């Protein structure tokens with residue numbers, strides 16, 4: 092591979108340095124979470140999806156351009172055949188300080204130890220309910236027990252950090268806010284609440300199920316002593332420490348607190364589309380550059396550098412609109 096620079100090259104028109112990529116390695120998933128997908132999904136044909144080698148090449152190129160953090164996501168990344176190969180391949184890459192993973196946890200019982208060995212530092216596991224029947228209703232196909240076993244396996248594997256991701260929805264799981272936090276405290280892990288985002292057409296009106304993180308914070312403050320933390324991942328989450336515990340609570344609030352001014356990331360879909368913003372359509376296609384120039388990274392590098400000029404100022408989510416802000420599902424872009 093050519094062109095490995097050491098200084099950050101990815102700076103957008105607003106002066107934001109991009110040093111974090113989220114790479115979706117599949118749009119497929121063994122769950123069909125109601126806020127994320129429709130019940131009947133058509134997934135991308137295999138030949139339109141990046142090979143694992145192409146994923147590894149992209150990560151190398153981005154790291155060469157100053158990216159130091161990579162999150163592998165999906166769809167469900169761990170249902171992709173041989174996903175572990177990718178983690179092993181990029182896990183030891185010089186300059187990649189943080190290799191992290193977002194997963195629904197269903198495959199973790201089998202894979203946690205190997206992922207840790209491959210170099211995954213931190214892991215986010217989605218968990219929206221502690222009630223098996225409800226968990227099934229929200230995920231449509233998921234088994235709570237498998238995910239709980241996955242969380243235990245992740246704890247045993249010894250990742251630097253484990254964080255639960257919860258999307259609260261009125262009428263689905265908002266009455267479990269406190270029990271989910273208490274579970275995180277018992278398990279000595281962190282938890283983040285993500286406000287539901289209007290991505291893709293789903294079966295419910297998102298305006299009706301929306302739960303504001305401001306309300307969630309107020310509720311939790313009435314149950315626990317929360318200490319504001321200045322900790323930041325350079326991203327959207329604001330953190331609070333729960334007094335007398337190991338647990339931090341994060342709030343990812345695209346509606347109640349816009350987070351775009353400090354955005355440091357871009358997203359790459361499993362089809363090689365580089366999206367400059369989760370909530371906008373601006374993108375460039377990396378797949379043709381990968382496939383037409385298998386041994387020359389220069390066209391790819393030039394296109395990535397150029398893309399910084401079209402990174403939008405911010406998203407434009409508005410739950411009062413009936414139509415989704417963007418047509419593609421979160422599972423397409425990679426959460």
Ligand code: SAM
Nearest residue numbers: 127165166167193194195217256287288421426
């Ligand atoms: N399958 C993995 C999982 O569920 O963790 C990784 C991909 S998933 C798209 C990444 C994260 O996006 C999950 O935490 C999920 O809860 C969240 N998510 C999906 N659709 C969302 C939406 N419409 N609004 C907010 N969060 C969403």
Ligand code: SF4
Nearest residue numbers: 120122124127166195
């Ligand atoms: Fe699958 Fe994750 Fe979307 Fe749920 S949130 S359907 S687990 S990709």
